[in-house]
Amino acid sequence: MSHRKHEVYEKDKGKCRYCGKRLSIKNHGKTGSRGAWQIDHSRSRRNQGTDHLNNLAAACVACNQEKGGRNARAFKAELRARGVDVPTRKKKGFLARLLGL
Numbered sequence: 001m002s003h004r005k006h007e008v009y010e011k012d013k014g015k016c017r018y019c020g021k022r023l024s025i026k027n028h029g030k031t032g033s034r035g036a037w038q039i040d041h042s043r044s045r046r047n048q049g050t051d052h053l054n055n056l057a058a059a060c061v062a063c064n065q066e067k068g069g070r071n072a073r074a075f076k077a078e079l080r081a082r083g084v085d086v087p088t089r090k091k092k093g094f095l096a097r098l099l100g101l
């Protein structure tokens with residue numbers, strides 16, 4: 001999971017997918033540390049979620065624990081209902097993806 005860790009961190013620009021908090025790459029998995037985070041499965045493994053990068057997200061420990069086995073969509077909706085400013089990710093166009101932007 002160690003190279004995956006970097007991929008996921010880069011993909012989410014070093015921020016929690018759910019609350020936008022800054023995460024520290026070196027504090028992956030270090031609960032209680034500043035910027036501690038975990039790799040979250042957007043669609044949980046319980047719900048046939050995969051370990052593909054497109055199903056993985058960087059999440060701070062608090063969000064990940066609260067989300068539990070729920071799917072990202074449901075969790076985000078709940079956060080928004082509570083007034084949390086959940087970051088939205090723009091869909092990348094074909095060319096941007098092709099160029100790795």
Ligand SMILES: [Zn+2]
Pocket residue numbers: 016017018019020021059060061062063064
């Ligand atoms: Zn968070």
